[in-house]
Amino acid sequence: MTERQPHGSARPGGRTARTRAAVLAAAFDELDAHGFGALTMDGLAQRSGVHVSTIRRRWRTVEGVIGDLLAQQGTTIPIPGTGDFRQDLHALAEAIARFYASPRNRSLIEGIVAAAAHDPLVGPIVRDVFAARVQHVTQLVHRAIDRGELPPDTDATDVIAALGAPFYYRLLITRQPIDDRLTHAAAEAAYHAARAGTFSRPSPR
Known part of the structure; x- marks a missing residue:
């Protein structure tokens, strides 16, 4: 059975990887500037330049983005x-x-x-x-x-x-x-x- 990758994960390179990098960087910046309580999908979209529908489709929720960010930082x-x-x-x-x-x-x-x-x-x-x-x-x-x-x-x-x-x-x-x-x-x-x-x-x- 093929192991499912976390929401937002992708193979290195390409548009998918660039999208993930932009959204996670935006999440890091938002957390640093305003804290978790102020984190929203619209805010991530505005800061990252990635359409909000793309973020929702890939990560589903703000919590999904944060989980992916934590996983990335841990590596x-x-x-x-x-x-x-x-x-x-x-x-x-x-x-x-x-x-x-x-x-x-x-x-x-x-x-x-x-x-x-x-x-x-x-x-x-x-x-x-x-x-x-x-x-x-x-x-x-x-x-x-x-x-x-x-x-x-x-x-x-x-x-x-x-x-x-x-x-x-x-x-x-x-x-x-x-x-x-x-x-x-x-x-x-x-x-x-x-x-x-x-x-x-x-x-x-």
Whole structure:
């Protein structure tokens, strides 16, 4: 069975890709300027130069556009492949820190998470996008298991969640800058916990 692509996704190049790029760039600009609450299909059409009927046909709703934007932004964080689990975690933590060093990226996440708390249509989109991203990144944990660096029953999702949690606590709760100390500590804590078997799956009864 062929996997369905997200609304608005397209093969690289061509008019479809240009349309997607224009609409997502417009959504990013609108969020940055006015926040999620002011985001409308008409506003996206005016800013992007793409007809509103095209946007509705491809994404159906504003929430669909935001889901695609979140998915796109998530892919800008590369998945390390150094051949060493500890180095991979540090490289991933540093990439996350660089991503959120951008005020626009930070504002995007802050705004969307805030909207998700109040809009029942946004919450599932945010959860699905983050779940898909975490699942994609778990390949670095599975590679470490294959190399014998981690217990074979390690839950890869829990490892990545533990690495990311300090960043989102800093971003969304304490609202302080992400610094080198946090980046290093997040990677080291996830590494030592994973090596110690903290994230091993419970044995079936």
